[in-house]
Amino acid sequence: MILPFLAIALLVIVTAYSALVSFRERPKDAPSNLIFPARTRRPARIVAALASILIFGVIASSVIRGPQASRERTVRFLIPENYTGWVRVDFEITDAPPLPVEDGQTVLRIPPSGKLTTSSPEQFGIEKDRYFSYSGDTLKPIPKSGPGRLIWGRLNGEEQGASGKRTYEEFFVGSEQQYMDQAKARTAPNSP
Amino acid sequence: MLPFVLYFIAALVIGFHLYGLLSLVAYGVPVNPLAVVALFGSLALLVAAYISLFRPRAAAKVALIAALAIWSFYAPGIANLVRAR
Numbered sequence: 001m002i003l004p005f006l007a008i009a010l011l012v013i014v015t016a017y018s019a020l021v022s023f024r025e026r027p028k029d030a031p032s033n034l035i036f037p038a039r040t041r042r043p044a045r046i047v048a049a050l051a052s053i054l055i056f057g058v059i060a061s062s063v064i065r066g067p068q069a070s071r072e073r074t075v076r077f078l079i080p081e082n083y084t085g086w087v088r089v090d091f092e093i094t095d096a097p098p099l100p101v102e103d104g105q106t107v108l109r110i111p112p113s114g115k116l117t118t119s120s121p122e123q124f125g126i127e128k129d130r131y132f133s134y135s136g137d138t139l140k141p142i143p144k145s146g147p148g149r150l151i152w153g154r155l156n157g158e159e160q161g162a163s164g165k166r167t168y169e170e171f172f173v174g175s176e177q178q179y180m181d182q183a184k185a186r187t188a189p190n191s192p
Numbered sequence: 193m194l195p196f197v198l199y200f201i202a203a204l205v206i207g208f209h210l211y212g213l214l215s216l217v218a219y220g221v222p223v224n225p226l227a228v229v230a231l232f233g234s235l236a237l238l239v240a241a242y243i244s245l246f247r248p249r250a251a252a253k254v255a256l257i258a259a260l261a262i263w264s265f266y267a268p269g270i271a272n273l274v275r276a277r
Contacts, residue, residue: 007209008266010202014237015259017198021252037194037248044193045245052200059204 073125076102078109079142081135084174085114086182092166093117109134122156122167142173152179195248199241199255206262207234226265233261 079087087110090096096117099106106123110116131142131151144151154171172179210231217223236258244251 003205003209003212007202007206008270010198010205011259011262011266014198014202014255015263017195018240018252018255018259021195021249022256048193048196048200048242048245055204 073123073127073129074105075123075129076105076107077129077131078107078134078139079131079173080110080112081133081140083110083112083114083133084178086170086172087114088116089169090115090117090166091120091122091168093119095119105130122169149176150174152176153183195244195251195255196241199237199244199251203234203237203241203258206237207231210234210265224265226268230262230265233258233264236261 077087089108089110096119099108099118099120101107106120108116108118129144131144132139133142134140142150150173152172152174154169156167156169158165158167172182174182210227213227214223214231237255240251240255240258243254
């Protein structure tokens with residue numbers, strides 16, 4: 001939050017300084033000073049070059065690593081074949097197993113009950129989730145958008161449990177009509 | 193050395209801020225063309241930092257042009273903020 005204010009403050013200083021140096025004539029034979037410095041000496045130029053190489057190296061490495069490391073979320077949901085209904089994943093459950101990672105993707109194998117618990121934390125970032133139905137070792141992709149879409153109502157939240165706060169994710173697997181019917185049943189006043 | 197440090201730090205801070213704003217494109221936020229102009233301005237400010245090591249007065253002129261380019265993005269934002277209050 002401080003960055004925009006710092007940027008504007010520096011911009012004001014740079015504008016004032018550069019305008020002063022650009023438009024004000026330096027008196028002839030005047031010694032160099034803070035406002036009108038002379039050409040920088042060679043050692044100072046070397047220090048400036050080394051410092052900037054170091055700074056650019058750090059910035060470049062963080063920019064290159066940043067998007068893959070922290071901003072993308074690649075999760076593969078494996079859902080039982082012909083499963084219809086809500087799927088729920090509870091994260092940070094102490095006694096539950098951690099989520100396996102295959103080919104750089106976190107795999108969430110949903111059991112036939114539609115409820116999965118894991119000790120792993122929830123991942124955040126630009127969503128690149130993929131959905132598959134499984135039957136034995138056979139996987140079939142499940143469309144999450146477009147005409148044959150079968151994934152609806154994706155949401156995540158936070159709950160206060162016995163062991164502290166934990167996060168969860170939910171989504172519905174089925175046709176649009178099935179999702180609408182389920183959503184109505186969920187929001188009905190006498191629904192369980 | 194003062195102009196180098198001043199232009200260099202300003203270019204980095206402003207560049208970071210603009211990069212952060214422009215990276216929101218990944219979330220579907222439309223690109224503000226003035227932010228792109230200002231980003232080029234911060235790049236010019238960085239160039240001015242290196243020129244200042246050899247020709248401080250010429251660097252000041254480049255820095256002034258760069259600062260004006262950057263203001264094209266910040267000035268309307270500040271004006272809107274002041275008007276809203």
